[in-house]
Amino acid sequence: QVQLVESGGGLVQAGGSLRLSCAASGRTSSTYAMGWFRQAPGKEREFIATITWRGIRTYYADSVKERFSISGDNAKNTVYLQMNSLKPEDTAVYYCASTRQFPAVVIGLYDYWGQGTQVTVSS
Secondary structure (H helix, E strand, O other), X not given: OEEEEEEOOEEEXXXXXXXXXXXXXXXXXHOOEEEEEXXXXXOOOEEEEEEEOOXXXXXXXXXXXXXXXXXXXXXXXXXXXXXXXXXXXXXXXXXXXXXXXOOOOOHHHEEEXXXXXXXXXXX
């Protein structure tokens, strides 16, 4: 079992920045990479970015690659999502998840999920 806890969400004005964190515990050695997804009201959950635990490899959705950055801290078992130049359409619940594959861009390839953290971007 792997437990994932996201934090760092909140309310921010358009153009602002937020950094989300995802702390992993449990059998993290069974995972190879971590990913971030988001789900806006009435929409499907969508892939944002993924990173291998060693942080050597990253992969982004085209829609965010110019504004978002994923990183990791192995010593803390924590993955981050730095979000810059936020737009109202970035408003969503953001989830982190663990996977044994890379790059994994579909929900079904992820084994464990956090509870999500709300990000709201006001115009």
